[in-house]
Amino acid sequence: MNNFEAEEKIGNCLSIVVPCYNEEEMLPTTVDVLTELIEKMIADGRISSNSFVLFVNDGSKDRTLPMLREYAKEREHVCFVTLSANRGHQSALIAGLMEAKKYADMMISIDADLQDDVNVIPDMVDKYIAGADIVYGVRSGRKTDSFFKRTTAQMFYKLLASMGVKTVYNHADFRLMSRRAVGALSEYREKNLYIRGIIPQLGFKTDEVSYERKARTAGESKYPFRKMLALALNGITSFSTKPLQMITSIGILVLVICFAAAVYAFISYFTNDVERGWTSLILSVWFLGGVQLLSLGVIGEYIGKIYAEVKNRPLYFIEDSDMSSAGSADGE
Helix, strand or coil, X not given: CCHHHHXXXXXXXXXXXXXXXXXXXXXXXXXXXXXXXXXXXHHHCCCCCCCEEEXXXXXXXXXXXXXXXXXXXXXXXXXXXXXXXXXCHHHHHHHHHHHHCCCCCEEEECCCCCCCCHHHHHHHHHHHHCCCCEEEEEECCCCCCCHHHHHHHHHHHHHHHHCXXXXXXXXXXXXXXXXXXXXXXXXXXXXXXXXXXXXXXXXXCEEEEEECCCCCCCCCCCCCHHHHHHHHHHHHHHHCCHHHHHHHXXXXXXXXXXXXXXXXXXXXXXXXXXXXXXXXXXXXXXXXHHHHHHHHHHHHHHHHHHHHHHHCCCCCCEEEEECCCCCCCCXX
């Protein structure tokens, strides 16, 4: 970037939004790395001097909150908000983006474990300066994942694509968004959040940067298999009705099988061979019972989502904050 371009873009205020839940072990490293990066980009002229890192404390039960309070007092570019209770990663991320939008021109979301490569953040900013409203961080590979996690992730992306859900392959929640893109995101009111499925629907100009994901250096993962499975199920049921359509298809298939079983039963009856159908009868009962329970489960999942949406309860409440290091975005 030449000096003229730096001067032209000196008003760009960046906020790096970092959801945190029980990250006391990782927090010192995260604060050091991100504040050093902010200061370097300010010195390079990529971003304005009022840029900041916004940590979102998602109801942590360890020392994350008191540590954030100290960092906000001691570090020039550190801000925080704390939610009144643990609301989950997606809600914490939304809370951070909505708060950062009041001050910043562009926001980058990244997890506190820093497994996503912070070295590509300057490239994200450059692509924003070049005109992109959304810049996705896309993993170039999954070498650090276990075989199980790598296989299930690939199956999940293929499953979403087969159901018509628009996603960015190998992208999680590491991305840059302009203030107007975050403003558009705020218009989505659903309570069952799957942000990485909503963002591609916004329709603004997008770009990508690729990176290698690193291993976590401290603390433990906040996304065990149970939470990953819940997120995957939420992504499917929030953006596709194909599981309901599949129930209809299964019902038709079962009717065909039942018709074939009825023909077999009649033949057995007229040939006086009625004792030989016990195995097929038991299998049919178990099969039909399984299909019915599965169908009820899928329908119940959608009904549960409707129940949560119609109550229209707020996603989060901010209990405490320190935004003294945040600048004012142009036009606010």
